[in-house]
Amino acid sequence: MIKFFRSIRKQLIAEHMTGKYIKYAIGEIILVVIGILIALQINNWNEQRKERLTQHQLIDVLITDLESKKAEFVGDLAFGNTILKNSKTAINYWERHNKIDTLNLKVLLKYLAEDDWFFDENSPIYATISGSGLWKQLPDSINRQIDDVYRNQFGSIKSAFAKQTEYALNAKLSFLAPKRLLLFDKSTLELLPIVSENDEEFITKIELFKSGVIRLTSKFKTTIPAIDKLIENLELYKEKS
Template sequence: MLSFFRKIRKKLLETSQTFKYIKYAIGEIILVVIGILIALQINNWNEKRKEKLVETNYLERLLSDIKKDTSILSEKIELSNNLSEDYLNYIKNMYVIQKTIKEVSELTTSADFFSGKDNLILSDVAYSELLNSGKLDIISNEHLKTQIVTYYRNYTLVSTKEKGFNEQINQSVEVLIENTPISKYVFNASELFPNNNNMFRESDWEFLNKPSTKEFRNWEECIYTYYTKHRIIVPYYKELKNNAEALIISLKQSLL
């Protein structure tokens, strides 16, 4: 093709057809420019196609992560509702006279002190990768991008709030352990050592029948800390779950 154009140029120059040569040269330049523009357009199209594939991959991963989040949040909501009810009943039962070691053990084991103390951890692998790699702008839908950023920002806020509650619980538990010799009843040690009556004395738990004592108030305050955490955190879980469900709908629509 190039040799063909060279032959034409040579023939025009040899025959002194200057005007025709200039017209031809201009035409050739235009053809070259058009060729470059077409090549650039094809290259841009290929780059956009590649970006779209990357965007789709991230959106699919985000969708998968957020679906897992809704399950986690549903479990957290159910657990916190159950625990807050248990702790409230626990506080009410503290004002009932505890007459025997068995009654004390039944009271102290009537609420779960080991569940619901973990911080909220959701599936943010895809989002963290997007953020850390600087590829967040690859999401072409601005409204969807804002929705995603807002969701994970709210997740961080709820997680931080729960962490604060859990720190309060740990501090309250430390005070309780330091001031009340009753941990063996919490772990129901009377069933582990049923024949060792010397291990269990009324003096260890008699404060439970005396609401005016410092030990009773420490114990009650500890239970209130657990109760308050789970009562307050549930609305935050629910709002975050609603955000997740709305984001799932948006992600599905973008993937159509």
């Protein structure tokens, strides 16, 4: 193609057709400029496509992380509701009959011994997103949602877990350990007289433990819908971008 244009130029110069040569030269320049602009536009499209792809991949990873956290909270909420149900049954029975119910006695003692409650709100995914260019590209409303879920919601859950660990450790040290109830090697019939001698203290520990679980489950009930809403908005943003 270059040889073709070059031959035309030589022909016009040889024939002393200066006017036509100037027009041709201008046209050639215009064609070159148009070609450069088209190449730049194509390059821009490719770069934008790559950026969108990277952006969507980051959003997908964030959604996966949120779904994982949600699944964890859903399981914890179900477990918490079971604890509350068993605790309420034991407390109500004691209040009505002034004695310890044997139905869930061993289970409740095991609950009181659980002092390793833990949740790590830190997320490498969140750290990556918040430190990337994606954070600036996302709408402010979504940024605020992400920040609220990872900092506020997850942070409050971590605090609730820490408080629950504190309650359980207190029960372990002040009630279970002194009465040698930590091994869970006794039958319910063997446990009943030990706990019955200290029924008020046992019920107090259960009530304190129950209050912590209520706090935890309330956090799960507000965080799970917040995660769902954030995932929905991230999916919508992906579709529109």
